[in-house]
Amino acid sequence: MNRPHQARDARLMGSRPEPARSGSVLGLSTTGFHEIAYVEWGPEESEVPVLCVHGLTRQGRDFDHLAENLARRRRRVVCPDLPGRGRSQSLSDPGDYALPQYCADMNALIARLGVTQVDWVGTSLGGLIGIVLAGMPGSCIRRLVVNDIGPYVSSVGLLRIGSYLGDMPRSFVTLARAERYFREILAPYGELSDEQWRHITAHSVRWDETRHVFTMLCDREIARAFRNPWLVSLNLWKYWERIGVPTLVLHGAKSDLLTHELCDEMLERNANATLHRFEECGHVPPLFELQQIKIVTDFLADKRPAGPD
Template sequence: MPMSERSFLGLSAAGFHRVAYTQWGREDAARTALCVHGLTRNGRDFDALALDLADRWRVACPDVVGRGRSGRLSNPALYGYPQYCADMAALIARLGVETVDWVGTSMGGLIGMLLAAQPNSPIRRLVINDVGPFIGKAGLQRIADYVGKDPVFEDLAAVESYLRFVLMGFGRLPDEAWRHMAEHSARPRPDGCYGLAYDPAIAEAFKAQPMEDVDLWAVWDRIRCPVLVLRGATSDILLPDTAEEMTRRGPKARLVEFAHTGHAPALMTEDQIAVVRSFLLED
């Protein structure tokens, strides 16, 4: 199925910014899916999933502002969920559809939760990948320890080695998946080396407040669409008790856990893709 690189203008309090996305599948597909990545990642993480879904869906995989090919915000304080939700609403409007299926990993899952909890939400079915309405500060601190750093790498092999370490929770992936992530996570520097393809300033808002537990149960309880929750068996972000509680209250989600995986399942392997596809195909 064809893939194209596209973009639109989002608006913040500091002015307009470019939001890039990849689109897969036919323009006239009966359904549209949005796949939204984690905190420091980008939309190309979903290439394998999007390719699989593209026979039935038009799939849009955005680079959230500050990541990948998208623009940067001049005021780092604006990097936060209000801006991310506004940009994703603008993308849905750009796509010209009334309903979407949503697949969100970590940060992308939280954006999906926030949008799905709104009155008249366009989200038809929601897949939340390894995040939930309660996040303990210990897991957040682990992320804070590496987000916002601006390392320099001699070559793509060094980028790949770094990603294999900080993203070890993605689990057992083939070498080509790690190479793919390295290629799309690297930013060429003027000195011939590589940096990471995200704005280190995204960490400023993340670290602006003292690290505390996140409690979004009030948001969760307002969600009305069907929800599938995916969890890495050793995740320190979506804890077992939280995942189980998500099946008992609010939208009473379906829960699938993947062995040999932490935070977060990469959604790049056949078994994980099949679980997502099967859920989204349900009416």
């Protein structure tokens, strides 16, 4: 039997520095309270923290590489798990897996931090949440990074994602099988090292002592949200056009969710936005490599992003 060995490998998989702190805050949905988990990097006294919010089926540890880099620059970085992902609790009513709930939960987290401003880095779904919050009157977002998503998502793209969610495995017998799955489903990330794939895998599953399998840290009921009418051709242009803070759009050139045409329209409809395109990947640029991380850190440090606009 090699299960103890597998569990040990899950714990030891990553040699990267760990977050400085972890915590949780209570969010409130239509059916009750739920716990939102997060990790923190860098000095707690940093005046304007960076809030990093992940994509649809992912979790906050996807930002470890970026967060570690920012922490070395004396920035406080907070990486939450949205409800139903990572270490956060799932929602009792799957119908609550929607933008209004996510926005409310992130607002509760910002209130917990006790700050008046945040810089926001949002990947895919995290970018949609950032667009909504930054486009609302009185927003506390100072600078916004939107990673490979736009204010309009076609129903075709949403249906594809819904289909992918419906096929998501519940568990894996070994870590090797889990890693093969993530390498396949996240192939648009581009070329990653073996260590980076192991990092993704380690933080995407949890060892179940009762069932003796690695279970996914993502609630399959999230797929039900794709039956909600608000998801039929998601249109957030009214929020995008109201964003009055510096905004950086990151684009994976091969992305099937953020087209070149939509990028052009985003720049036309908001003069505060700039664009950086990564030719080597699709949806989404994972922000693991230094050349990708530098674009974000320079922007957050008020430097103009290098590279093609």
